[in-house]
């Protein structure tokens with residue numbers, strides 16, 4: 401009697417499991433459909449807005465006096481007018497962030513392209529502008545007002561946690577481009593971080609382009625970040641690396657471009673995708689115009705201006721859809737070449753000062769923005785077309801919002817159903833154990849055997865229908881010696897859900913991050929296993945971090961190192977103009 405009761409419980413569980421699995425499969429099918437709808441709507445929205453978008457952010461006036469001086473810069477939602485003696489210039493951008501705008505406002509506008517990065521597109525967010533106008537504030541922010549980089553990292557992890565249709569893994573790299581040389585900011589520091597007087601860096605990486613068009617920075621450290629906490633730790637370490645160099649006269653990071661790369665590996669279904677998110681704090685652009693720089697300072701300024709000009713050429717060529725895009729004209733554009741072109745999404749935030757003293761630089765920066773956009777104010781869309789565009793954008797926005805809302809509900813339903821299945825699967829073995837304790841009962845053995853075979857809903861269905869049709873255990877189904885042995889072996893190995901397996905595959909084989917193709921369509925067809933042996937890959941799973949043969953303790957990521965002092969005395973004359981930057985950057989440490 402007891403046996404029959406237990407058997408009944410198991411069958412009840414079995415039926416519930418199979419019903420739940422059917423439910424999950426229906427939910428997943430709807431999830432796939434919604435994901436497709438959301439992705440398509442997002443692609444259309446970004447295409448309509450433009451895959452290269454230029455924003456302008458006006459720095460708040462930082463004045464100690466109470467006297468309000470009229471700024472030569474006035475802004476509207478998409479227009480900027482600069483008026484000064486003998487100057488009357490108008491510029492248009494995709495969106496203006498005025499002096500009252502918050503970090504939230506900027507992030508809100510950038511957010512859709514982060515989703516695009518998660519969908520498999522390469523994405524590049526650049527902060528451009530005169531020194532001191534808020535590029536680093538926009539990108540890094542402060543502890544109270546997080547900037548784009550920490551918010552983007554947060555967004556990626558938050559989305560990855562919610563999305564039950566795919567598994568994601570992330571890794572982070574950071575480098576500086578200084579006078580045409582590349583410096584790995586996450587490399588283990590065995591040598592002091594300073595440059596020689598000639599301007600050579602202690603760490604000069606080279607850029608390799610693969611035949612598929614993807615770009616690799618040879619030997620660049622790439623750290624797997626399993627969770628938000630680790631990602632933030634590594635990001636803080638990067639920031640310290642950068643600020644350390646700012647205190648060093650011969651290693652002046654204010655004269656460099658700082659690039660953070662987040663590599664996103666996504667697995668949904670049978671295929672995987674790899675995409676890159678570049679977050680770039682470009683070097684300040686004004687020094688040569690304003691200061692009578694000489695020597696190394698002048699060379700640094702020239703290097704920055706040259707690479708910024710090369711970047712402008714590249715963006716302008718892309719906007720014009722030219723067949724030749726001059727990526728090779730600078731290291732900066734070479735590194736970013738697979739994230740600026742076809743299939744990629746670019747956002748450039750041009751920073752300007754509202755001050756009268758900076759009118760010259762403001763016009764230069766806005767001229768750069770204009771060149772990148774290649775849209776003259778006079779050739780703006782007509783009001784009718786603008787209205788149509790706004791209407792379509794609102795429709796697409798709503799489509800995305802609706803899909804995301806439903807996806808949120810679906811994700812919760814799938815998770816809850818999967819939990820229920822797991823709970824029922826856990827309950828069954830104990831009942832089976834109780835049944836197998838009742839010796840010599842062929843039915844008990846059958847039920848246990850059936851649970852092992854119930855991994856797939858089809859198997860469950862088959863077995864269920866047999867039970868229904870025969871009412872009792874058919875003779876040919878009673879367990880043999882072999883099946884009992886199999887059952888014994890199987891009960892030791894718990895079958896893992898597919899999603900967990902995918903995660904393991906990624907984290908255990910991370911070395912392909914550099915070797916994948918750059919465009920979304922190409923990336924889709926690339927397997928992760930195509931690793932690049934020369935890439936350094938740090939695993940932060942354990943407390944030990946390995947970079948090839950070097951092994952360092954992970955506390956390195958959070959322990960500030962003493963700053964090298966050797967070069968502080970080497971060129972004292974050059975320290976004066978950089979005083980402001982050093983003070984600002986040292987605030988970050």
Ligand SMILES: Nc1ncnc2c1ncn2[C@@H]1O[C@H](COP(=O)(O)OP(=O)(O)OP(=O)(O)O)[C@@H](O)[C@H]1O
Nearest residue numbers: 459460530531532533534535536537654684981984
């Ligand atoms: N929107 C803003 N809101 C509040 N403070 C700001 C804003 N923009 C800039 N600042 C402040 O202005 C100062 C200079 O900004 P920041 O260091 O970000 O400039 P930058 O363009 O990165 O300069 P550099 O080219 O030297 O790196 C900082 O103290 C920063 O906090």
